[in-house]
Amino acid sequence: MASNNAARLLMRAAARASHVTPKPAVRPSALTHARIPRQQGRSGRRFYSSEAAPKAAGSKGLVFGVLAAAAAGGGAYYLYSTGQLGDFAGAGFSPKEFIPTKEDYAKIYEEIAKRLEENEDYDDGSYGPVLVRLAWHASGTYDVETKTGGSNGATMRFQPESDHGANAGLKAARDFLEPIKAKFPWITYSDLWTLAGVCAFQQMGGPVIPWRPGRADGDISACTPDGRLPDASKEQKHLRAIFGRMGFNDQEIVALSGAHALGRCHTDRSGYDGPWTHSPTMVTNNFYEILLDEKWNWKKWGGPAQYEDKSKSRMMLPTDMALVKDREFKKYVEKYAKDQEAWFKDFSDVIAKLFELGVPFKQEEKWTFKVVDA
Numbered sequence: 450m451a452s453n454n455a456a457r458l459l460m461r462a463a464a465r466a467s468h469v470t471p472k473p474a475v476r477p478s479a480l481t482h483a484r485i486p487r488q489q490g491r492s493g494r495r496f497y498s499s500e501a502a503p504k505a506a507g508s509k510g511l512v513f514g515v516l517a518a519a520a521a522g523g524g525a526y527y528l529y530s531t532g533q534l535g536d537f538a539g540a541g542f543s544p545k546e547f548i549p550t551k552e553d554y555a556k557i558y559e560e561i562a563k564r565l566e567e568n569e570d571y572d573d574g575s576y577g578p579v580l581v582r583l584a585w586h587a588s589g590t591y592d593v594e595t596k597t598g599g600s601n602g603a604t605m606r607f608q609p610e611s612d613h614g615a616n617a618g619l620k621a622a623r624d625f626l627e628p629i630k631a632k633f634p635w636i637t638y639s640d641l642w643t644l645a646g647v648c649a650f651q652q653m654g655g656p657v658i659p660w661r662p663g664r665a666d667g668d669i670s671a672c673t674p675d676g677r678l679p680d681a682s683k684e685q686k687h688l689r690a691i692f693g694r695m696g697f698n699d700q701e702i703v704a705l706s707g708a709h710a711l712g713r714c715h716t717d718r719s720g721y722d723g724p725w726t727h728s729p730t731m732v733t734n735n736f737y738e739i740l741l742d743e744k745w746n747w748k749k750w751g752g753p754a755q756y757e758d759k760s761k762s763r764m765m766l767p768t769d770m771a772l773v774k775d776r777e778f779k780k781y782v783e784k785y786a787k788d789q790e791a792w793f794k795d796f797s798d799v800i801a802k803l804f805e806l807g808v809p810f811k812q813e814e815k816w817t818f819k820v821v822d823a
């Protein structure tokens with residue numbers, strides 16, 4: 450994506466990586482050898498507030514419930530009020546039937562995009578990576594056999610799912626989206642979380658991802674059992690079992706894993722530590738490049754077993770390394786390392802599929818949203 454937005458992101462990533470004035474012509478992979486300092490002491494810890502969890506659908510304080518209507522096209526929504534509609538008078542809708550259009554969802558996309566970097570002290574300066582992880586963890590619980598789990602329902606709002614080990618730290622993403630949900634109460638949490646994932650990925654320089662609305666929020670009874678998301682300490686057999694249960698093949702597993710170009714591990718969330726790449730707020734195929742090109746050693750520390758590169762500034766999980774240990778997986782790692790466009794295309798297809806697992810859409814048409822110059 451040679452957009453201005455991508456160029457801007459690249460410059461910021463370079464600035465963060467080197468603390469020198471960025472040169473606009475730097476290629477993402479050229480950042481590979483720059484060292485990004487661990488942001489000790491100014492991480493996002495303060496953001497996982499100890500406030501009460503967002504109120505659950507059906508709970509006493511909920512102002513609106515939103516029900517996807519059975520109407521053809523699935524675009525009609527009805528708003529139910531508990532008498533506080535006046536609070537939302539400024540939000541531009543009335544208690545009547547409200548049928549959101551693509552433009553209404555585009556407004557939400559824009560709002561998320563504008564706020565992604567509102568707090569430069571949060572992690573590497575963007576909520577983008579943690580929003581992508583929220584959308585993935587909401588969707589990756591799907592079980593193709595029982596047709597349970599998936600993004601429909603947004604059941605991570607409830608305990609026990611919010612407390613599942615794999616979801617540690619995602620409160621930061623859910624809390625980030627609360628003011629947006631308050632401003633646009635007609636969107637379901639499950640549509641909002643996946644739209645936020647799409648928005649974050651695109652805004653960080655990734656490919657366009659088709660998306661459509663139609664997810665309904667579930668209740669606590671739809672929470673999925675613990676253990677449906679991957680365990681980072683495991684290897685290829687586990688990856689095939691977990692992603693196979695969602696309905697993904699080897700190529701799709703490898704394509705999805707490239708999302709680890711983004712973000713970082715946090716010792717107080719997963720226990721692991723550090724970013725995968727030197728440009729953690731920018732979507733590139735750098736994850737595959739360094740997986741192949743760098744020399745990875747076990748990190749000597751008291752934490753869980755993970756790999757680090759020679760400069761000790763980047764990390765890999767055991768599940769990441771499985772992608773080059775396994776011959777079938779490695780073929781795709783090599784392909785995506787060589788060809789970012791091929792990865793962008795495959796990633797767009799597979800993430801769109803992931804975000805739609807198990808959703809009974811009424812709307813056939815998928816929409817794409819333009820990258821916003823935020």
Ligand code: DDH
Nearest residue numbers: 578579581582585679681705708712713714715718719768
């Ligand atoms: Fe991941 N991921 N992920 N991941 N993931 C973590 C962070 C992020 C695994 C484990 C971890 C995907 C696949 C896997 C993102 C996106 C995606 C962390 C660190 C662990 C651990 C959490 C923390 O400490 O904050 C494992 C295991 C797998 C696997 O087996 C394949 C996929 C498929 C995606 C995706 O989006 C499609 C992102 C983004 C992050 C960075 C989050 C952040 O806050 O930064």
